[in-house]
Amino acid sequence: xxxxxxxxxxxxxxxxxxxxxxxxxxxxxxxxxxxxxxxxxxxxxxxxxxxxxxxxxxxxxxxxxxxxxxxxxxxxxxxxxxxxxxxxxxxxxxxxxxxxxxxxxxxxxxxxxxxxxxxxxxxxxxxxxxxxxxxxxxxxxxxxxxxxxxxxxxxxxxxxxxxxxxxxxxxxxxxxxxxxxxxxxxxxxxxxxxxxxxxxxxxxxxxxxxxxxxxxxxxxxxxxxxxxxxxxxxxxxxxxxxxxxxxxxxxxxxxxxxxxxxxxxxxxxxxxxxxxxxxxxxxxxxxxxxxxxxxxxxxxxxxxxxxxxxxxxxx
Numbered sequence: 001x002x003x004x005x006x007x008x009x010x011x012x013x014x015x016x017x018x019x020x021x022x023x024x025x026x027x028x029x030x031x032x033x034x035x036x037x038x039x040x041x042x043x044x045x046x047x048x049x050x051x052x053x054x055x056x057x058x059x060x061x062x063x064x065x066x067x068x069x070x071x072x073x074x075x076x077x078x079x080x081x082x083x084x085x086x087x088x089x090x091x092x093x094x095x096x097x098x099x100x101x102x103x104x105x106x107x108x109x110x111x112x113x114x115x116x117x118x119x120x121x122x123x124x125x126x127x128x129x130x131x132x133x134x135x136x137x138x139x140x141x142x143x144x145x146x147x148x149x150x151x152x153x154x155x156x157x158x159x160x161x162x163x164x165x166x167x168x169x170x171x172x173x174x175x176x177x178x179x180x181x182x183x184x185x186x187x188x189x190x191x192x193x194x195x196x197x198x199x200x201x202x203x204x205x206x207x208x209x210x211x212x213x214x215x216x217x218x219x220x221x222x223x224x225x226x227x228x229x230x231x232x233x234x235x236x237x238x239x240x241x242x243x244x245x246x247x248x249x250x251x252x253x254x255x256x257x258x259x260x261x262x263x264x265x266x267x268x269x270x271x272x273x274x275x276x277x278x279x280x281x282x283x284x285x286x287x288x289x290x291x292x293x294x295x296x297x298x299x300x301x302x303x304x305x306x307x308x309x310x311x312x313x314x315x
Contacts (some may be wrong), residue, residue: 001026001188002047007056009042016042018212019056024205025137029182029189031199032208040192043209044160047190060156075099075143078149078157082164085145086133092144093129098151099261104244117147120181127176139170143177150185158189161194175187175201196235200244208232220248246278246314251294252302253277254309262299270295273302277314280305 002024009017017039024030032040045051047058049070058065065073086095093114100110118125121143133141142162149157162173175198182189199206200220207217208231216228224241227233237244252273271280271294280292284307290304314315 001028001061002190003059003062004043004047005059007043007046007058008144009039009046009051010054015212017046017053020209020212020214022207022214024190026188026189027186027201028204029191031191031203031206032209033193033196033199033206035235036194038209039212040194040209041160044158044190044192047156048074048079048158052104075103075152076154076156078152078154080142080145080149080157080159080162082161086141086148088133091130091132092123092136093125093174095133095144096147096151103152105152108139113151114147117150120184121147121177123147125278137164137170138166139174142166142170142174146178150181155188157189159189159191161192161218163198164193164195170245171198178202196237197244197247200236200248208235221245224248242315246281246310247276249277249314251275251280253275254292254313255294255303255305256309257303258301261296261298261302264293264301266293266295266301268298271305272297277305277310281307281310281314284310 002022004020004022006019006021007017008015008019014043020043022030032043034040042051046053047060047065049065051222060068060073061225096114096117097110100113105113115125118128123140123143128140133144136144145162163174166174175285179202191202203220205217205219206223207214209215209230216223216232223232224236224245227236250273251271254277255273269283271283271292273294273296284292290308291304293301293307294303296302
């Protein structure tokens with residue numbers, strides 16, 4: 001879907017991005033991660049031509065972006081930034097409908113799409129459609145920003161530190177929302193963050209950048225198990241890589257399944273099949289338990305996971 005070939009970006013005599021090669025497959029979530037000033041946001045903005053590249057080539061569906069009309073290119077790429085970038089004098093519904101209006105969709109189709117996306121992002125259309133951005137919480141406004149980026153059903157989604165300004169709880173909730181949405185819509189996504197835990201949670205593949213170069217491009221698991229350099233090892237954390245690996249594995253992979261689901265009360269702290277093994281171990285240690293029941297999305301108990309199994313096979 002997206003291919004960068006020896007792409008360089010200079011600002012005067014400063015090389016911000018230095019001859020990078022990167023291939024992002026269709027439907028993949030590629031997270032660019034690294035310290036501030038490493039070139040990750042610059043790389044993202046070159047993909048939709050908000051910044052021109054100084055050398056090399058960027059291909060989308062095998063076609064160089066320099067041969068494309070910049071406006072048409074951007075209309076096929078959803079773009080989400082930190083702070084949402086919503087128009088303050090437009091309602092939520094009008095903000096979401098911006099690109100479909102530019103594409104001259106019929107009004108009935110626009111209205112249907114706005115309702116569909118608000119529902120997908122857990123924003124009640126009846127309650128929120130006519131509100132203005134200043135009437136929303138930070139998390140709600142960021143959801144509207146994501147909805148606007150998805151409105152015209154673009155093939156590519158670019159996200160530049162979209163959750164960076166949010167509190168930890170809201171950020172975690174929106175990360176889970178992104179995972180849920182990605183399972184449904186399967187967009188080719190380029191996501192920029194400086195937070196390695198966010199990268200590990202969201203990425204199909206991670207591109208670690210340092211001083212304008214990509215120093216490792218691999219799956220989250222391989223980056224944790226086999227960091228390519230001391231810089232990558234320090235970024236992912238030398239001492240807690242085991243816990244980070246546990247956070248990549250869902251409970252369903254290690255649980256002992258029941259022959260058939262059981263009807264029982266899951267309780268407020270029940271484990272779900274998609275919860276991480278790290279979370280399961282944390283709950284067991286905190287509550288001094290040797291095993292926990294696991295429940296599916298319908299609230300049925302589908303198995304149990306034990307502390308012994310986690311310690312044996314959690315990594």
